[in-house]
Amino acid sequence: MNKVRLALTMLILLGSIFASKNLMAIADPSKQLENRKLNPIRNQTASNTPVLLGLYTPDYIGSQSTIDNQLRQIDQWVGKRHSIAGFFFDIEDSNPAYNIPVSLEQLKRNGYTAFINLKSTRSAAQIARGDIDSSLQKVAKAYSDWAKQGDNRIAFIAPLQEMNIPGEIYSKDPQNFKLAYQRIQKIFKEAGVSSEAIRWVFAPNGWSENNEHRFENYYPGDKSVDVVAFSAYNWGYCSNSSWKHWSSPKEVFEPYIKRMKVMAGSKPIFIAQTASTSNTQNGLPNTAKDQWLRDSYTQLAAMGVRGILYFNINKECDWAINSNSGKSPGYKDAVNNPAFGYLSPAELAKKI
Numbered sequence: 001m002n003k004v005r006l007a008l009t010m011l012i013l014l015g016s017i018f019a020s021k022n023l024m025a026i027a028d029p030s031k032q033l034e035n036r037k038l039n040p041i042r043n044q045t046a047s048n049t050p051v052l053l054g055l056y057t058p059d060y061i062g063s064q065s066t067i068d069n070q071l072r073q074i075d076q077w078v079g080k081r082h083s084i085a086g087f088f089f090d091i092e093d094s095n096p097a098y099n100i101p102v103s104l105e106q107l108k109r110n111g112y113t114a115f116i117n118l119k120s121t122r123s124a125a126q127i128a129r130g131d132i133d134s135s136l137q138k139v140a141k142a143y144s145d146w147a148k149q150g151d152n153r154i155a156f157i158a159p160l161q162e163m164n165i166p167g168e169i170y171s172k173d174p175q176n177f178k179l180a181y182q183r184i185q186k187i188f189k190e191a192g193v194s195s196e197a198i199r200w201v202f203a204p205n206g207w208s209e210n211n212e213h214r215f216e217n218y219y220p221g222d223k224s225v226d227v228v229a230f231s232a233y234n235w236g237y238c239s240n241s242s243w244k245h246w247s248s249p250k251e252v253f254e255p256y257i258k259r260m261k262v263m264a265g266s267k268p269i270f271i272a273q274t275a276s277t278s279n280t281q282n283g284l285p286n287t288a289k290d291q292w293l294r295d296s297y298t299q300l301a302a303m304g305v306r307g308i309l310y311f312n313i314n315k316e317c318d319w320a321i322n323s324n325s326g327k328s329p330g331y332k333d334a335v336n337n338p339a340f341g342y343l344s345p346a347e348l349a350k351k352i
Contacts, residue, residue, distance in 0.1 A: 049351045050341025051301050054084030054115060054309035056273070058320075061087045062103035067110050070312070074321075078332045081342035084156070086115040086273070086309045091122075092135045100142035104155055113345045114155040115272070115309060117203065118184065124160065124170040128179035136184060140191035147197035152346040154196075158203035158272060159184045162231055164213045165205045174217040181220045199226040199352060202264075203272040206230040206256035215256075216263050227306075227352070228264045229272035230256050234292055238277040238317035246280055246288070249296040257303050268306040268352060275311040275319035290330025293321075297334035306352065 057070040067085075075081045085107050093099055107114050118139075122132055147153045160170050163177045170177065185200060202225045204215035215230065232252045235241035253271070260269050274296070278289040300308055310331070314320045321331040343351060 049306070050343065051305060051339050052083040052307040052343060052348070052352075053080065053335055053340055054086055054307060055082050056086040056309060056311045056313055058313045060103075061085055061114075062099065062106050064106060064110075067106060067112075071112060072110070074312075077327060078335050080335050080340060081111065083113060083343050083348060084115050084307060084309060085112040086117065086311075088117045088119050088161075089139075091118060091120045091127075091132055091139055093139065096139045096142040097145075100139065101146040104143075104146050104153070108153065108345050111344055113343075113348050115201070116155055116157045117161040117272075118157055118159045119168070120160060120170055122169060124163070124173040124176035124180045127160075127170065128176045128183055130183065133183075133187065136187045137191065140188040140193060143188065143198075144191040144193045147193055152349040154199065154345060154349040156199045156201050156227065156270075157188075158201035158229065161203040161272065162205045164208050164215050164218050166209070172213055174213070177218050178220045182224055185224060196349070200224065201227045201229050201270065201272065203229040203231070203270075206232040206253070214259075216259065219263055222264060222266065225264065225267060227270055228260050228267045229270035229307075230260065231273035232256060232271065233274060233311075233317075233319075234276040235317060236277040236288075237279040237281055239279070240316040241277075241279075244281075249292065249299045253296065253300060254303070257300075257305065261304075269304065270307040270309070271300060271305060272309060273311045274308065275317075277317040277319065279317065290328050290333070293328060293330035293334045297337060297340070301337055301339035 055071060055074065057066055059066040059070060061067070071082060071085060087103065089096075089099070104114050120127060120132070126132065127136075143155075143157075159181050160168070160177060162168065163171055164174075165171060170180070181202075188198065202215075202219060204218055206215070208214050219225070219228075234247045234249075234252055235243070236246045237244045252274075257269060260267075276289050276292045276296075278284045280288045297308065310321065312320050312322075321328040
């Protein structure tokens with residue numbers, strides 16, 4: 001009997017010591033910090049929305065074959081799904097009643113959310129004073145009709161992208177850009193587009209010629225914007241580059257992210273367009289582009305960017321990740337960082 005009592009006493013004593021140590025660990029902030037440091041990836045994934053991946057395709061996004069060959073195949077190759085598909089749409093498109101819903105619905109059925117760069121061949125002043133209101137109304141109605149089908153239908157819309165650099169008729173007019181941006185929003189609202197069914201994006205280029213055209217001068221204000229974004233590329237020694245220089249990810253992204261955080265600290269930041277050439281000072285070694293991709297995506301995730309859209313189209317330079325000799329393993333490595341993850345259109349509608 002005494003032996004039984006002794007054993008019970010020892011068990012109670014050991015239990016008290018164990019409980020006391022655990023209570024001390026819970027109460028001690030340094031222990032909590034130590035535990036978090038032991039498994040930072042698990043804690044990050046549990047508490048934060050993943051960084052979203054996106055692609056632009058060289059062919060028409062409303063085609064199932066384009067989605068299969070230029071989105072799904074890349075998903076399968078890298079072993080991770082892209083959430084967003086980017087494309088460009090002219091305000092004066094000849095048939096928005098067909099082209100808007102077909103593209104958006106095809107993407108949604110396949111699990112992608114659209115990022116629409118709403119472009120124009122008109123000046124910012126013309127758009128601001130209403131010269132193309134009738135065309136805008138057709139685009140807005142087409143979008144509204146699609147969105148009103150419900151089921152968390154949503155898209156990102158970036159009016160008059162890269163407005164702060166030369167190249168577009170609407171470029172380099174800060175005051176009229178802001179008026180045009182707000183006029184476009186007003187017409188969409190009048191067409192019955194709910195704020196729940198759209199995410200308005202401010203999407204300048206990061207670079208500008210001078211201080212007059214810094215993107216801050218074009219910002220239409222927090223009340224008009226859901227997401228801030230910018231374009232930034234590594235032109236390297238591409239033949240179409242006016243300034244031959246291999247730009248590091250730090251040069252390409254960091255100053256603009258910092259400025260956007262100051263300008264619109266409460267807004268999620270996207271990279272609206274990015275890519276790298278393979279052309280270095282020494283020719284075309286794919287390894288340089290591959291490393292640039294790895295370093296860029298690591299840096300962007302670490303700086304708190306919420307989405308990255310890769311311009312997978314050989315246009316001015318060999319931007320595509322399947323340029324030259326096969327696909328770029330650097331892109332596959334880059335997106336397999338645990339910070340990157342997938343959100344379906346329905347999930348994205350609730351989290352961004």
